[in-house]
Amino acid sequence: MKLRRTMRAALKALRRNPMRAMLTTLGIVIGIAAVIAMMEIGAGSSSQLKKSIASMGANVLLVIPGSTTSTSGVSQGSGSTVTLTPRDCEVMAAECPSLRAVAPMVRARTQIVYGNRNWVPNQMVGSTADFLEIREWAVAEGECFSERDVLNSSRVCVVGQTVADELFQGESAIGREIRVNNVPLRVVGVLARKGAAMMGMDQDDFLIAPWTVVKYRISGSTLTNANQSASGGSSGSTNTLSNLYPSDPPSLYPEQSDTQAQNSPMLVRFTSIDSIMAAARSAEQIPSAMQEMKQVLRRQHNLRTGQEDDFEVRDMAEMTNTLSSTTMLMTNLLLSVALISLVVGGVGIMNIMLVSVTERTREIGLRMAVGARGRDVLRQFIIEAVLLCLVGGALGILVGHGGSLLVQMFLRWPVETSPSAIAAAVLVSASVGIVFGFYPAWKASRLDPIEALRYE
Amino acid sequence: MDFIELRDIHKTYHMGDVDVPALRGVSVNIAKGEFVALMGASGSGKSTLMHIMGCLDRATSGRYWLDGEEVSGLSADRRALVRNHKIGFVFQSFNLLARTTAIENVAMPLGYTAGHLSERQARQRAVEVLERVGLSDRMRHEPSKLSGGQQQRVAIARALVNRPPLLLADEPTGNLDSRTSEEILRMFRQLNESDGITIILVTHELDVARYARRTIHIHDGLIVDGEYGEAGQAGGQSVPQPATGGAT
Numbered sequence: 001m002k003l004r005r006t007m008r009a010a011l012k013a014l015r016r017n018p019m020r021a022m023l024t025t026l027g028i029v030i031g032i033a034a035v036i037a038m039m040e041i042g043a044g045s046s047s048q049l050k051k052s053i054a055s056m057g058a059n060v061l062l063v064i065p066g067s068t069t070s071t072s073g074v075s076q077g078s079g080s081t082v083t084l085t086p087r088d089c090e091v092m093a094a095e096c097p098s099l100r101a102v103a104p105m106v107r108a109r110t111q112i113v114y115g116n117r118n119w120v121p122n123q124m125v126g127s128t129a130d131f132l133e134i135r136e137w138a139v140a141e142g143e144c145f146s147e148r149d150v151l152n153s154s155r156v157c158v159v160g161q162t163v164a165d166e167l168f169q170g171e172s173a174i175g176r177e178i179r180v181n182n183v184p185l186r187v188v189g190v191l192a193r194k195g196a197a198m199m200g201m202d203q204d205d206f207l208i209a210p211w212t213v214v215k216y217r218i219s220g221s222t223l224t225n226a227n228q229s230a231s232g233g234s235s236g237s238t239n240t241l242s243n244l245y246p247s248d249p250p251s252l253y254p255e256q257s258d259t260q261a262q263n264s265p266m267l268v269r270f271t272s273i274d275s276i277m278a279a280a281r282s283a284e285q286i287p288s289a290m291q292e293m294k295q296v297l298r299r300q301h302n303l304r305t306g307q308e309d310d311f312e313v314r315d316m317a318e319m320t321n322t323l324s325s326t327t328m329l330m331t332n333l334l335l336s337v338a339l340i341s342l343v344v345g346g347v348g349i350m351n352i353m354l355v356s357v358t359e360r361t362r363e364i365g366l367r368m369a370v371g372a373r374g375r376d377v378l379r380q381f382i383i384e385a386v387l388l389c390l391v392g393g394a395l396g397i398l399v400g401h402g403g404s405l406l407v408q409m410f411l412r413w414p415v416e417t418s419p420s421a422i423a424a425a426v427l428v429s430a431s432v433g434i435v436f437g438f439y440p441a442w443k444a445s446r447l448d449p450i451e452a453l454r455y456e
Numbered sequence: 457m458d459f460i461e462l463r464d465i466h467k468t469y470h471m472g473d474v475d476v477p478a479l480r481g482v483s484v485n486i487a488k489g490e491f492v493a494l495m496g497a498s499g500s501g502k503s504t505l506m507h508i509m510g511c512l513d514r515a516t517s518g519r520y521w522l523d524g525e526e527v528s529g530l531s532a533d534r535r536a537l538v539r540n541h542k543i544g545f546v547f548q549s550f551n552l553l554a555r556t557t558a559i560e561n562v563a564m565p566l567g568y569t570a571g572h573l574s575e576r577q578a579r580q581r582a583v584e585v586l587e588r589v590g591l592s593d594r595m596r597h598e599p600s601k602l603s604g605g606q607q608q609r610v611a612i613a614r615a616l617v618n619r620p621p622l623l624l625a626d627e628p629t630g631n632l633d634s635r636t637s638e639e640i641l642r643m644f645r646q647l648n649e650s651d652g653i654t655i656i657l658v659t660h661e662l663d664v665a666r667y668a669r670r671t672i673h674i675h676d677g678l679i680v681d682g683e684y685g686e687a688g689q690a691g692g693q694s695v696p697q698p699a700t701g702g703a704t
Contacts, residue, residue, distance in 0.1 A: 005567050006567070012556065015555075016553065016555040017555070366551045367564070367568075369510070369512060369539060370539065370564065370568070370615075371536050371539045371540020371568045372536060372568050373532070373537075374532060374533065375533075453551065
């Protein structure tokens with residue numbers, strides 16, 4: 001009741017000098033608008049930055065098999081056991097909510113041949129389409145192979161820019177057939193250029209094919225020969241046929257015929273993969289993702305409690321640190337910019353309020369003469385300041401938001417609306433009003449009514 | 457006990473190292489319903505005395521009872537309350553809020569202590585008082601659209617809106633021409649006679665003081681004349697007495 005009346009009195013007082021009120025508000029409008037615009041543009045840039053760092057693989061988690069140490073104490077180094085299976089990969093994808101995508105990885109390193117040219121890609125990976133998704137790698141031309149290609153171990157592949165340049169010399173790569181270890185693979189897509197990795201390795205010197213193809217056809221695992229259900233409807237004979245050139249050394253043991261193979265079927269397919277690559281949904285979820293992956297893998301591998309892990313989950317600590325420190329830097333930068341503009345706005349408010357107190361000395365004296373106590377005057381001036389700041393804050397939000405939208409429209413900068421910045425702006429503008437309005441208000445409340453009435 | 461009772465009021469201002477006495481032992485009794493003029497040359501201490509009577513200032517020493525309540529020792533906040541409830545002020549320069557309608561000017565004091573009144577009741581009261589001072593047709597005008605006399609009438613209405621028993625007027629006609637002055641002074645007299653409001657009029661003009669029923673002369677911080685009024689004495693002016701120097 002009392003407050004409403006004071007508020008109304010403050011409103012009336014403000015309306016009596018609209019020019020002054022407007023100028024005061026302008027300071028806060030500019031301050032808050034600057035904060036909002038900086039926050040929105042900054043948040044946009046920050047998330048863009050995060051995204052680019054993330055696309056370098058900051059959120060990527062790698063599972064590799066554990067190491068073995070022989071009885072003589074010679075350690076074989078990490079990855080020397082073979083424990084990961086495609087099944088691990090599927091279960092992980094289904095049961096780890098913190099993971100965005102999971103892809104198995106099989107590596108190979110062989111020569112590829114097209115026509116009279118040949119090349120050895122730096123990296124030859126057998127995986128699924130999810131691999132490209134994890135690496136956030138777009139297909140520039142053509143398309144990626146499908147899940148069905150993986151299941152059928154279709155002889156298709158997607159190549160990086162360097163490989164395409166080396167083999168096709170500017171011609172379109174799509175639909176060409178290259179031979180990899182004498183297995184013909186049809187190029188269905190060319191990847192976008194990614195450039196060098198942090199260590200200088202050319203990332204575009206790359207070939208990806210369905211992991212089943214790399215595993216069973218290219219790496220030449222003998223499992224393929226033994227497997228009855230080898231995909232593509234072609235059993236052992238496929239491999240002999242695909243050996244167009246007799247480059248392989250003659251086999252020491254006679255090959256099994258189809259009949260022989262059928263007589264000794266291998267019912268369980270103990271397939272191993274080299275490693276598993278996964279991407280966490282965000283940098284914040286990396287720890288929980290690692291936890292979930294460990295749990296799933298321990299269960300899958302039937303490890304008892306207390307038994308050591310037969311695998312290792314690794315994150316890109318360097319990149320993650322870069323990411324978090326960049327984010328921190330951006331946040332601090334934004335905060336300091338915001339604070340400076342708010343202080344400027346606040347000092348503006350204080351100035352005008354001080355001028356206002358001096359200008360209205362007689363009015364204050366009169367109000368005191370008719371019975372206003374010091375605290376009534378104090379309250380009135382603080383409420384005036386807060387009202388100005390709130391109105392200024394509201395206008396500032398509109399102006400700042402409009403400004404950032406304009407920036408987005410004309411400069412094409414990424415912009416992100418942040419409700420927290422808006423809430424903070426409202427809160428801050430009210431507190432700026434209280435903090436910077438207090439001194440002038442206090443000064444007004446300490447006036448001597450006689451002196452004030454006599455003031456010219 | 458009279459409505460206003462001042463006992464041996466001293467007031468000293470400190471100007472740097474020098475003490476300047478403004479009042480040097482003033483004792484005055486004013487009964488309820490009196491119309492008193494406080495006269496004196498500038499620098500005589502009449503404004504200081506009015507400020508103390510109006511609870512705007514505190515005496516350095518001495519005691520002051522207003523309406524049976526000792527107010528000399530009250531805190532600033534309590535004095536503000538006394539001013540709001542018991543005293544109405546009229547100033548030489550009107551002191552109206554600019555760009556504020558007459559009604560809002562008059563209703564302004566109600567905002568501080570009359571929490572029991574709704575906004576509508578407050579406005580209603582302001583309208584009534586403005587009608588009393590004869591400004592019913594100018595209630596929505598801002599001070600800049602009013603003549604000096606009208607502005608002073610708004611100021612009187614503002615002083616009356618809290619229905620105070622005491623009205624303090626500090627040179628109320630100082631900025632007005634003689635014809636308007638007369639109107640205003642007649643209004644004071646009418647308020648005094650019909651409503652029984654005690655009025656203290658500070659002035660240095662004899663013409664103005666003549667409207668009062670009793671005149672207190674003050675000179676160099678001492679009351680030289682009109683120290684003891686007679687409450688019952690109606691109509692006539694106080695009889696001039698030989699100046700005998702102050703103190704009880």
